[in-house]
């Protein structure tokens with residue numbers, strides 16, 4: 001789309017279009033394995049896969065890479081589909097690698113017939129040991145020269161379920177001395193007597209990622225198979241399989257790009273799972289998790305994730321992006337889209353002593369029309385009640401103000417947002433010596449918040465009128481990890497957990513219009529930041545992000 005930065009993948013695709021390689025067609029796929037929830041790194045892959053298809057009027061499928069039934073679960077399938085939709089993408093089709101098990105099996109027989117695959121009776125350990133390493137020659141398996149007929153017979157019996165798990169594998173016969181380890185007779189099939197969430201008990205053998213991936217791409221008509229850099233060394237194998245099969249369509253092309261990593265964040269599914277199973281977070285959708293569910297519950301707008309991914313672009317160099325950059329996109333999006341509300345998170349009672357009473361001796365209630373979103377006049381205004389008893393933020397008052405403290409203190413004047421100017425006169429303390437109430441006088445000529453004489457008032461405080469409030473719980477979040485690169489020093493990211501990543505405040509006071517906020521919606525609490533109403537728990541707000549970058553300098 002217009003405005004996107006150029007990138008090397010687009011350039012490559014453009015060249016293929018110019019050359020007519022795929023008759024001008026562009027098709028990509030996003031291939032998650034259903035063994036966990038999608039995270040911010042996947043958001044990057046999704047925007048690349050769908051973004052390239054969109055940009056060239058092509059299509060993008062979601063293909064569940066479900067070749068390992070032991071690790072996979074239909075629960076993950078559901079969540080993956082939902083999260084992709086939430087991020088704003090609609091796959092052309094939802095397909096499974098397991099849809100192609102029969103075709104893959106037939107192609108494996110074909111390779112055996114060509115003398116290009118063999119059944120190896122050794123276990124994994126022996127196979128790995130013989131594979132050798134860079135600069136060290138591999139050792140050929142004693143089964144490498146098995147005759148075609150014997151291989152075919154054994155492979156059919158593997159498929160028929162005659163052999164136990166781990167007793168044999170099917171390997172491609174490529175080159176045991178290749179510099180690229182991926183080409184040293186890679187495993188194509190393993191025996192695994194396990195039920196599969198799509199194919200049930202049909203298959204006692206399962207294809208490896210490498211054997212399944214390129215072939216699935218070819219079957220679907222994928223033109224550009226975009227993946228992360230760690231598959232770089234697998235590309236020759238990807239191509240080798242495609243070259244040696246009797247394909248009728250064009251051959252897909254694998255292009256690799258750098259993974260997205262963020263400071264103070266991990267994206268390994270295994271480690272994210274550990275945070276959940278060890279109870280360090282409340283679940284996969286804990287607002288501190290970098291999963292799409294977590295970010296969603298935290299209030300991250302999908303558009304901010306898409307814009308951020310587009311902004312960092314695709315490169316071939318692995319690097320860690322500063323999470324502050326992502327937060328800046330979140331803030332920008334929310335500033336434009338979210339309504340303002342006043343919420344006092346740590347309430348301190350403020351009494352205006354000279355506030356008038358009506359003919360019944362009750363304190364007068366005034367109403368102010370406050371703007372819902374100065375960035376978006378269409379959001380209109382709301383009526384907010386004001387009386388002589390209010391709540392202000394405890395932090396906004398100091399009995400003995402330190403230097404440069406311009407908020408409320410005895411003898412000083414501040415503005416109560418959109419209402420009146422007030423001057424603190426006195427405090428009330430409890431037996432322990434804590435301030436429990438602040439007393440003030442107000443300037444009745446300052447209605448709306450400005451003095452007629454134009455005198456300067458440095459601070460504007462948010463407030464909530466007592467008796468016109470609802471109570472909320474507010475969850476404040478800090479980084480889940482305290483190191484920019486979690487695990488860098490010990491190898492174990494969980495060693496760098498921040499023990500104080502969540503602070504739960506009970507008894508916050510909010511203006512009544514907070515009740516208009518829909519579950520999942522984000523509002524700006526004036527002066528405090530952006531907060532998302534929990535999708536299921538009433539009156540629980542999660543701080544999405546502060547109003548400015550509090551971590552900067």
Ligand code: ATP
Nearest residue numbers: 031032033041042044045227228259260267268269
């Ligand atoms: P794991 O190895 O932790 O199981 P994975 O990276 O293999 O995770 P998949 O579900 O197989 O996870 O990934 C689906 C797609 O998302 C792949 O194309 C993968 O390369 C891409 N992807 C995963 N993590 C990232 C990341 N951090 N940045 C960019 N792309 C990613």
Ligand code: MG
Nearest residue numbers: 031032033065
């Ligand atoms: Mg994977």
Ligand code: MG
Nearest residue numbers: 033228230269
């Ligand atoms: Mg992986």
